[in-house]
Amino acid sequence: MLDRIIRGGEVIDGTGAPGKTADVGIRDGRIVSVGQIDEPARETVSADGLLVTPGWVDVHTHYDGQVTWDGELTPSSVQGVTTAVMGNCGVGFAPASPDRHDWLISLMEGVEDIPGTALAEGIEWQWESFPEYLDAVESRSLAIDVGAQVPHGALRAYVMGERGADHRVRPDPEEISRMGRLAREGIEAGALGFTSSRTRNHRTKDGEPTPSLTAGPEEMLGIAEEIGRGGLGVFEIVADFADLEDEFKLLRKMVEISGRPMSISVAQNDRVPDQWRRLLDQIGEAAEVGLPMKAQVAPRAIGLLLGLEASLHPFIGHPTYQSIKDLSREEKWARLKDPNFRAALLTEQTPEMLRFLVGDFERLFLLGDPPNYEPSPDQSLAAEARRRGLSEQEWA
Structure with a gap:
């Protein structure tokens, strides 16, 4: 008797072979059979509609x-x-x-x-x-x-x-x-x-x-x-x-x-x-x-999550922002809404050492909910700023 059968999933075995619908039989912590399994088991798990793969x-x-x-x-x-x-x-x-x-x-x-x-x-x-x-x-x-x-x-x-x-x-x-x-x-x-x-x-x-x-x-x-x-x-x-x-x-x-x-x-x-x-x-x-x-090689492009509460965002290196970096989130929002503070912030440029990471608005995108991990170029912050007639930093 098997300890467990994983029944009816699409098995991807890691060899490069095409996936196939099959059962997987397990005994004593080891896979002992793959295919159509008639042997009884103490536990049966339905994998219908799911992938069954080796551990990554x-x-x-x-x-x-x-x-x-x-x-x-x-x-x-x-x-x-x-x-x-x-x-x-x-x-x-x-x-x-x-x-x-x-x-x-x-x-x-x-x-x-x-x-x-x-x-x-x-x-x-x-x-x-x-x-x-x-x-x-x-x-x-x-x-x-x-x-x-x-x-x-x-x-x-x-x-x-x-x-x-x-x-x-x-x-x-x-x-x-x-x-x-x-x-x-x-x-x-x-x-x-x-x-x-x-x-x-x-x-x-x-x-x-x-x-x-x-x-x-x-x-x-x-x-x-x-x-x-x-x-x-x-x-x-x-x-x-x-x-x-x-x-x-x-x-x-x-x-x-x-x-x-x-x-x-x-x-x-x-x-x-x-x-x-x-x-x-x-x-x-x-x-x-x-x-x-x-x-x-990574399976998809490397990305960074930017935000006011994250380690990086487009204004992190600006001296004006540095003056409020240790404030609470609510206090930061209040200062960012102040027209005089915003005007001072927008006159400053991203430091050279950070420009590649957070200063190219053609490569910055809103994450969205649910997240969009493969946005198109016309969804960048730079593209949206152009549509709105704003500077990139103003829109950010």
Whole structure:
């Protein structure tokens, strides 16, 4: 007798084969049959009109804090994800010196827009080293499986102290060696790998660039070489590729000297719209000669949620708005309705470092209810402003 039958759903088995209507039989926690099943079962679940798929493995998440207090790991667990990989983009919470807790929260809040208040209230900091962090995660009862990675930003802060927060500061040889050893020790303790960010889109809550932004070849290769000695783990890298040839040459060298696989986040950049094709070509050329390099591509375009209560919005960098940023929501609304305040706000321009994210109104859209995740260009804030005869900032 089966423990459970999932009856009559459209089975997508993950092999690339077309979906088919079938039953799925489960015994002792394992799938033992797929097809038309006549064997009796203790429980029958109707999947008529539904998809039956393997559990999703989400290779790019940021549950590093939430995993320590939320056993359900929502929303992933209710969306079919059964394994989540965290620690991406060089941000996370281990290793962590006690005096760097607030800074690590600020970095995660800025990079991933996870509320710092939630992180500060939820994380109990039962660890300092990365192996201790893994022990803390393992002690939790979790609804899904998780995999952790050693984040470059936390590693720099742990080894270099306050100096590590400044991407322009170069670690000395001993600090590079120590970062490499700690990364290897974390991987040997169970981490999946090491991650680093080299993009200007990643900033702390206060707008400072991510600490690994311009980490030099000595640092990147030194860490890679030490990880290679352990013979375990992977690299996950996100970068702007402002100089594609030189940047990719460095990443390729990391794989060459370590022998470890690397995945690189690939997205289209509006400023160099064809660069992603050249990057994929270089990744492909490396793979052809036996280097384990792959592209990590999101299934849809990356977006940001902007709003008065969010971390970013079109006026966040304006000096006039900064004068009210700490007020309550109601107080902010009152000031924004003041004609004199609005006039002063509209004379100011978005700072250069934020212009790409929040200053291009051709790329900003009302979210809507229900949300529209694929709006057309004529639905942009810029298009609507033109229709109304207003400036883009006035309409925003």
